[in-house]
Amino acid sequence: MDLATLNAFIAVAESGSFSLAGERLHLTQPAVSKRIFALEQQLEVRLFDRLGREVGLTEAGRALLPRAYRILGELDDTRRALANLNGEVSGRLTLATSHHIGLHRLPPVLREFTRRYPAVSLDIRFLDSEVAYEDVLQGRAELAVITLAPEARTPAARTPDTRAPLRAVPIWEDPLDFVAAPDHPLARNGALTLADVAAHPAVFPGAHTFTHRIVHRLFEVAGLTPQVAMSTNYLETIKMMVSIGLAWSLLPRTMLDDQVVRLTLPGPQLSRRLGYVLHTERTLSNAARAFMALLDAQHGQGNEPQSV
Incomplete structure (x- = not known):
């Protein structure tokens, strides 16, 4: 063999x-x-x-x-451990990330990383966050910079399908806002409730995504079922469909501009956590550790890893 x-x-x-x-x-x-x-x-x-x-x-x-x-993971670990001995930050770094984070969060980190460590060859794979988790589990990526699973909000929580130890490190808090087109009926109403919003068609990320679960849980607690007429995992596509009046949705606040209107609803502010995930039983390359240090600097002080 x-x-x-x-x-x-x-x-x-x-x-x-x-x-x-x-x-x-x-x-x-x-x-x-x-x-x-x-x-x-x-x-x-x-x-x-x-x-x-x-x-x-x-x-x-x-x-x-x-x-x-x-078997292949052990071999990769051995290669990285031996390469780490010289202390150089070089070689290949395989990084998985979502399209949204790759477009809106990672560019300054990538720019600084390539400036500091030109000997590193970056292999960036754009994947849904849920798929990127699996890539880290199976050793296809050293790190994944993604939307963290909602279950990771408490240190003792574990995702039901976790088959190997992962560690999730939150870096960015990403507030989510209800949005609609400026001429949408919801945008013309003053005070809104979840029931008002649920009465209109919505466009959500796919049902298997972490973001969908965060939003669905809010309606579930209220005993409501949103009318999900369409779904796509690309937030830029969701924003386009909202902006032309096809449906309402929730978007990261960083994406809001004059194409959509923020809807004000009572209750808690929805948010998701963005960060990176690594496998705790695999050897990290010097390049991965250097990239993690730049990500940690984005968060500032008090960044505590959590197990998932």
């Missing part, structure tokens, strides 16, 4: 396709198939069920996948 074969196995398992795995690994589909066949012969088990164009893991494949992640 060699590393190239394990990488091919993981690529097929994650993509569900030999051709997509080949694109990821810069190999032809027959080359990927050959590696998988060799691994199956070596282990004397079938790892994938091939039904037409659909590829799925067998029971043996599902058993191998977490072990393959651990």
